[in-house]
Amino acid sequence: MSADNDTVLRLRSTLTESLPYCSGTLDVHSRDLVLYYGKGTQTRRIDLSVATTDELDALEKACEPAPFGRNDQTIFDDSYRKAGKMEIDEFMLGFDAERAGLIEVIRSSLFHGAEEEKFVRAELYKLNVYGKDAFFKPHTDTPRAENMFGSLVVVLPTPHEGGALILRHDQREWTFDSGALLSEPGATSRIAFASFFSDVEHEVTSVKTGYRLTITYNLYFSPTRIGYFGAPSSGLRVLQPTSANTPAVSDVLAALLADNSILSEGGALGFGLQHQYPLPKSWIDGDSNPLEALQGWLKGGDAALFSACKDLGLKPQLYLVYENDNYEPILPILLKQAIEVSEYDMENDSVTDVILRQWGGLVMLYHSLFSDSVPEKVCDDGKRRKYLQRLEDTYGYGYRVKETAGLPSKTVHMVTEMTTFNELKSTMVVDMGNEAGLCHMYKYVCLIVDVGPAGKRSEMRPEN
Ligand SMILES: O=C(O)CCC(=O)C(=O)O
Ligand SMILES: [Fe+2]
Known part of the structure; x- marks a missing residue:
C-alpha cells in the first residue's frame, strides 16, 4: 500500500501536537460574575455580566498601577506595563477556577503521558484592569517558587477591543483574542481563559475600547491532591491545543x-x-x-x-x-x-x-x-x-x-x-x-x- x-x-x-499553552471559554453561572471590591468599610458590588462604563471606571480608579518584576526588583514603568491591579484581599469574585473545574481542564490539556499524574494547585494572584491604551510588553512571568510551572489568565466578560494576549515559544506565535471571544452572541455569562508554561513569552496588546478585566492565578505542582473538582460537564470550549x-x-x-x-x-x-x-x-x-x-x-x-x-x-x-x-x-x-x-x-x-x-x-x-x-x-x-x-x-x-x-x-x-x-x-x-x-x-x-x-x-x- x-x-x-x-x-x-x-x-x-x-x-500528538502538544502546545505550551491552552485556551478556551467556559460558560459560568451568573452569580460567579458578581465582584465585590474595596478597602476598609467601603465595599462596592458589580455584576460583570451587565457592568456599566461608570461602574468599570470606578473599578479602574480603585486600582493601583500594576508593577512588573525585573530580576529581583519590582518596577513601575508605564512604557512597559500600563494597567491597574488589585490585591487579593481587596476583592472577592464568585468565580473560582478550581471549583469551576478549569484547573482540571488545564492540567489535562497541558500535560501528557506520565506528566499527567501530577497534581496542580492554583493560587489566585491579582485582579487587573486594562482600560483604554493599557498594555503589557513582552515578558515571562517571574516564578514565585521552584514548583511554580505556569500562569492562568481568566478574562471576565466586560466588552473590549484590542488587548489580545500574544504568546511566543520556539519561534511560534499564538494569539488569544479575549475581546473577540467574549463578544460572540450569548457570551455574557462566559469567561475566556489562557494558561501557559512559565517559559512562554507573552504580551498584552493595547486596549482600543472598553475594559479588559482579568484575574490571574499562579500554577504550582502539588505533592498531594487537595480537593478534586472534575472538568466541567458542559459549557466548555477548549480552543487550544488543536488536538x-x-x-x-x-x-x-x-x-x-x-x-x-x-x-x-x-x-x-x-x-x-x-x-x-x-x-x-x-x-x-x-x-x-x-x-x-x-x-x-x-x-x-x-x-x-x-x-x-x-x-x-x-x-x-x-x-x-x-x-x-x-x-x-x-x-x-x-x-x-x-x-x-x-x-x-x-x-x-x-x-x-x-x-x-x-x-x-x-x-x-x-x-x-x-x-x-x-x-x-x-x-x-x-x-x-x-x-x-x-x-x-x-x-x-x-x-x-x-x-x-x-x-x-x-x-x-x-x-x-x-x-x-x-x-x-x-x-x-x-x-x-x-x-x-x-x-x-x-x-x-x-x-x-x-x-x-x-x-x-x-x-x-x-x-x-
Ligand atoms: O492579562 C493577560 O492576558 C496576561 C497578563 C500577564 O502577562 C501578567 O499578569 O503577568
Ligand atoms: Fe505575564
Whole structure:
C-alpha cells in the first residue's frame, strides 16, 4: 500500500501536537460574575455580566498601577506595563477556577503521558484592569517558587477591543483574542481563559475600547491532591491545543480518508491513545467493562479523534491490547473488554490460548501505515521504540508468522503507534516452589476504526 505520507503525518501531528499553552471559554453561572471590591468599610458590588462604563471606571480608579518584576526588583514603568491591579484581599469574585473545574481542564490539556499524574494547585494572584491604551510588553512571568510551572489568565466578560494576549515559544506565535471571544452572541455569562508554561513569552496588546478585566492565578505542582473538582460537564470550549479540537481532527481525518491510495480496499485504522487513563490493573469477571466508561472520559486528542470518527459516520472502538512478555511468541491480542486472567493460566503458558478462545480475542496483525520505516516523530520515546523494535524483530513489518496461522486475527494499520502512556502493566505473582516469580502482562489501549473502501468509507466491511 502506498500511503500519502503527508496526510498521515498531518493527522499524526494534529493528534500528538502538544502546545505550551491552552485556551478556551467556559460558560459560568451568573452569580460567579458578581465582584465585590474595596478597602476598609467601603465595599462596592458589580455584576460583570451587565457592568456599566461608570461602574468599570470606578473599578479602574480603585486600582493601583500594576508593577512588573525585573530580576529581583519590582518596577513601575508605564512604557512597559500600563494597567491597574488589585490585591487579593481587596476583592472577592464568585468565580473560582478550581471549583469551576478549569484547573482540571488545564492540567489535562497541558500535560501528557506520565506528566499527567501530577497534581496542580492554583493560587489566585491579582485582579487587573486594562482600560483604554493599557498594555503589557513582552515578558515571562517571574516564578514565585521552584514548583511554580505556569500562569492562568481568566478574562471576565466586560466588552473590549484590542488587548489580545500574544504568546511566543520556539519561534511560534499564538494569539488569544479575549475581546473577540467574549463578544460572540450569548457570551455574557462566559469567561475566556489562557494558561501557559512559565517559559512562554507573552504580551498584552493595547486596549482600543472598553475594559479588559482579568484575574490571574499562579500554577504550582502539588505533592498531594487537595480537593478534586472534575472538568466541567458542559459549557466548555477548549480552543487550544488543536488536538483537543474535534473540527481540526475531523478535517485531517477526512482528508486522509479522501485519499484513495490509503486502504483503497478498506480496512482497520489503529491509533494508540495519547493520554494516560487509570484503568484498573485487574478485573473480576462480571465487573463492568472499563472500556465502555472510558469512551466518556477520553481526553484532548483522544476525545477529538473519537468524536471526529463519529462525525464522519464511522464507528470507533476502543480495544485493550494484551501482551504477555514471559512466553514466546509475544502476540499482541485485541480485546473489546477487560478480562480476568487466572494465575493458573499465566503459569501454564496458556494465557494466549485462553484469551483467544475463551474471550474472543483477536491476534493483532500490526502494520504501520507507512511502508517504509516508522517516522522519528512517532518514536520519540525510548520504550515505545523498544516496543516497535521488538515487534519488528520478532515478526518483521506486517508480520504474519506461522504462529498466527489459523488463529482469529485482525489486521490493523497504525496511524499513531501505541505508546508507553497507554500501557498498563499487570504484575502477577506466580508461585514456583519456594520462589516467587513475576509474570508481566502488558495492556495497551488503542482505538480502532474500520473504514470501507475508497469512496465508501463509512460502509464497514465485516471483520477480517
Ligand atoms: O492579562 C493577560 O492576558 C496576561 C497578563 C500577564 O502577562 C501578567 O499578569 O503577568
Ligand atoms: Fe505575564
